[in-house]
Amino acid sequence: MTDVPEKKPSRIQTRNRRLILDSALDVFSRDGFGGATLDAIAKGAGLSKPNLLYYFEGKTEIYVTLLSQLLETWLDPLIELDPDGDPVEELLGYVRHKLDMALELPAESKLFAGEILQGAPVIAGYLKDDLKPLFDRKCVVIQDWIDTGRLAPVDPAHLIFSIWSTTQHYADFGTQVSALLDDKSPAKGAHNHLEQMFRRLLAPVNQ
Amino acid sequence: MTDVPEKKPSRIQTRNRRLILDSALDVFSRDGFGGATLDAIAKGAGLSKPNLLYYFEGKTEIYVTLLSQLLETWLDPLIELDPDGDPVEELLGYVRHKLDMALELPAESKLFAGEILQGAPVIAGYLKDDLKPLFDRKCVVIQDWIDTGRLAPVDPAHLIFSIWSTTQHYADFGTQVSALLDDKSPAKGAHNHLEQMFRRLLAPVNQ
DNA sequence: TCGTTGCTTTACCAAATGGTAAAAATTTGA
DNA sequence: TCAAATTTTTACCATTTGGTAAAGCAACGA
Numbered sequence: 476m477t478d479v480p481e482k483k484p485s486r487i488q489t490r491n492r493r494l495i496l497d498s499a500l501d502v503f504s505r506d507g508f509g510g511a512t513l514d515a516i517a518k519g520a521g522l523s524k525p526n527l528l529y530y531f532e533g534k535t536e537i538y539v540t541l542l543s544q545l546l547e548t549w550l551d552p553l554i555e556l557d558p559d560g561d562p563v564e565e566l567l568g569y570v571r572h573k574l575d576m577a578l579e580l581p582a583e584s585k586l587f588a589g590e591i592l593q594g595a596p597v598i599a600g601y602l603k604d605d606l607k608p609l610f611d612r613k614c615v616v617i618q619d620w621i622d623t624g625r626l627a628p629v630d631p632a633h634l635i636f637s638i639w640s641t642t643q644h645y646a647d648f649g650t651q652v653s654a655l656l657d658d659k660s661p662a663k664g665a666h667n668h669l670e671q672m673f674r675r676l677l678a679p680v681n682q
Numbered sequence: 683m684t685d686v687p688e689k690k691p692s693r694i695q696t697r698n699r700r701l702i703l704d705s706a707l708d709v710f711s712r713d714g715f716g717g718a719t720l721d722a723i724a725k726g727a728g729l730s731k732p733n734l735l736y737y738f739e740g741k742t743e744i745y746v747t748l749l750s751q752l753l754e755t756w757l758d759p760l761i762e763l764d765p766d767g768d769p770v771e772e773l774l775g776y777v778r779h780k781l782d783m784a785l786e787l788p789a790e791s792k793l794f795a796g797e798i799l800q801g802a803p804v805i806a807g808y809l810k811d812d813l814k815p816l817f818d819r820k821c822v823v824i825q826d827w828i829d830t831g832r833l834a835p836v837d838p839a840h841l842i843f844s845i846w847s848t849t850q851h852y853a854d855f856g857t858q859v860s861a862l863l864d865d866k867s868p869a870k871g872a873h874n875h876l877e878q879m880f881r882r883l884l885a886p887v888n889q
Numbered sequence: 890t891c892g893t894t895g896c897t898t899t900a901c902c903a904a905a906t907g908g909t910a911a912a913a914a915t916t917t918g919a
Numbered sequence: 920t921c922a923a924a925t926t927t928t929t930a931c932c933a934t935t936t937g938g939t940a941a942a943g944c945a946a947c948g949a
Contacts (some may be wrong), residue, residue, distance in 0.1 A: 509717020633875035640851035
């Protein structure tokens with residue numbers, strides 16, 4: 476009630492905000508926040524710069540909007556780690572899911588990587604207030620799996636870091652991966668390799 | 683002989699170029715190429731902007747100089763992978779070395795990451811002409827180790843990607859790592875975890 | 890049909906930024 | 920010590936860039 480009524484957006488608004496965000500994702504992920512320009516974003520969206528600023532208050536608001544939308548979908552797979560599922564399969568499923576996201580949405584991954592690389596100026600609060608609690612809960616779940624003997628003993632936090640880094644690498648360092656692999660697409664090799672690596676790491680020792 | 687004689691640099695030149703490059707590493711790794719400004723670099727070096735431009739031809743030359751210096755030291759550990767050493771220990775040593783570099787020189791790692799993230803506009807040629815041949819040679823070495831039964835069968839290229847990504851993660855995503863770990867320094871946990879992970883992956887199955 | 894609202898364009902602007910010219914100051918070497 | 924070479928400063932400049940003002944145009948409801 477203290478808030479503005481906020482009429483629902485018109486068809487034009489929905490379309491143009493979408494166009495702007497799509498273009499902005501391209502530009503920000505390619506040039507970084509500092510290197511991105513409103514002109515480039517406007518051009519990519521097929522709008523004039525003042526027209527773009529009719530829909531967003533400024534460069535920063537576009538960037539923040541992109542990041543917050545991104546963070547929602549980005550964490551879903553981690554949230555879905557099911558404490559009641561089979562530990563190894565749950566974690567391997569998570570690896571697969573993250574790798575697929577990196578391969579299919581590299582721009583999103585790069586946008587996030589760029590933000591963290593620069594010290595998370597925009598999402599520092601999110602890391603502390605939202606990501607950390609979730610991360611801690613999932614570490615407990617993994618530790619439980621270990622304590623009940625269904626998972627090899629690993630450091631849960633560093634395990635998650637390993638999953639994040641190895642999967643996102645195919646997006647964030649995609650330029651390097653492409654330059655080094657003769658194979659056109661790294662998808663199959665990456666899937667096989669990560670499956671093998673994490674299965675060996677996580678499979679509990681038979682006793 | 684077609685080149686300029688190039689007198690050796692004076693003491694002042696050596697000192698000031700060092701100051702500039704040190705400051706530039708800070709600024710570029712924090713703000714990215716696009717976000718970095720000559721004013722910020724000059725201020726960090728304790729020089730005026732025109733003075734800075736007396737030593738370097740422009741922003742890009744500073745950036746390129748930093749990257750090329752970086753690439754030299756960065757690849758050393760990979761070059762040193764010894765075909766005649768013990769395969770598992772050679773690779774684990776490489777992991778340790780890379781992790782130490784990431785922990786000790788995070789700015790360098792971030793600078794490189796930012797460059798790749800943006801499509802390697804400056805070092806694309808280097809990737810193709812220098813890194814790729816080295817990478818291919820080392821893949822052959824690893825494949826040899828596998829073929830002679832001294833290493834578990836893994837995809838050499840993706841193995842190297844895994845080593846790079848997991849180790850550099852502690853530098854490039856250091857902000858996130860710090861936000862999520864209660865522990866002050868991730869060094870010990872990271873070393874233990876990566877040692878465990880790659881040992882399990884690489885140890886050949888006893889027959 | 891007309892007035893209100895929503896969307897777009899044109900024409901700007903101030904600040905920031907990469908870079909330059911040239912004079913002043915300093916260092917160096919004979 | 921003094922002239923030549925090197926280094927630093929002062930005073931600029933052109934372009935780019937994020938952003939604004941206001942007029943024009945379009946859509947929509949009464």
